[in-house]
Amino acid sequence: MHFLSLQSTLLLLTTAIALPCVSAAPQAVDSVTSDSASTSGGLLVRKEWRKLPKSDRLAYIQAIKCLQSKPGKTGGAYDGVRSRYDDFLAMHIIQTDFVHFNGQFLAWHRWLLQLWQQDLKNTCGFKGAIPYWDFTLDNTQAGFPKSPVFDNTYGFGGNGEFIADISDPVLFPVKTPTIMPGRTGGGCIDKGPFAGLVGNMGLGLNTSFSPNCVRRDFDPLFVSLTISPANVKTMWNAKTYDEFSVAIQGRSFDVAGLTIHAGLHLGIGGQVGDASDMYSSPADPLFYMIHGALDWAWDKWQRADWNKRKNAIGGPDVNFAYPFNFFGDIPYKNVTLDTPLDYPFFGKSIKIRDVMDTAALGYRYE
């Protein structure tokens, strides 16, 4: 995550106001598939990575590779798009400044994952549900790099090779401002199904064609500090949506203030890896595992007290406003169930209320 200037936030905000916001209830997608193993009671069942049969893990990875091989559908709107996979990357880059460190964060990414799941099916014939990642199984310094999620055959591959000197501004054009306490990589993905993967846009707020190898820079120490048992407990024990949201998104940009969301992104992307880039992190397919993990956590928290939490939402409508005052006070309003969520070139805007219930969207977590 690169926590860049507010100027770009304000600039994009002006652009966003000009976008038409047509709201319509989204259809539940993929609620019925021919894959009986992944449905239950008409709902797609999203399973934890290591509980998926190996053939299903491979099928998901193949479907992602398929999206990377299909042409984009955003009609030349973004100079850097070379594939359908890139359409998602471009949309995330463009929307970043409206959907992080605010009240829209979890809801916006929930629908992004729905669009992703739907497109894997429609474009690549993927049958079944996208998986999730129970990060509480991998949150130790020793255990993190050994997670089955990073397996070179039945996973997304692991760390890049260690590069001590990351000062070259051409090879490493953007670095996470958080000083990473124990980075161990920095090289391009060189093993596993995504070896040699190239990100076509980014790093940073940039949708022009700028091919760069996708890097990983694991920081297992950082994972153990930010996804600590204490931070996980704070998340599960949150009494209000605001408390839950802060427990996921963090309280400041230093290591002591960062929590689950940053722990996953920066734990993988470290100082120089794509997963650490707030804008272009979807260049690394692990992005969808990270956000699957957060969506699982949100749904689990909601269902622990469903009547109270099915409509619980809150937080500022502007990135980095209270309680995320990382750059000081900025004006904001609280989000409501009627706050719009925009997905340019991926259909109409929706509202937060449309994504509050995973079952209404056609899926559940196992």
Ligand SMILES: [Cu+2]
């Ligand atoms: Cu994001």
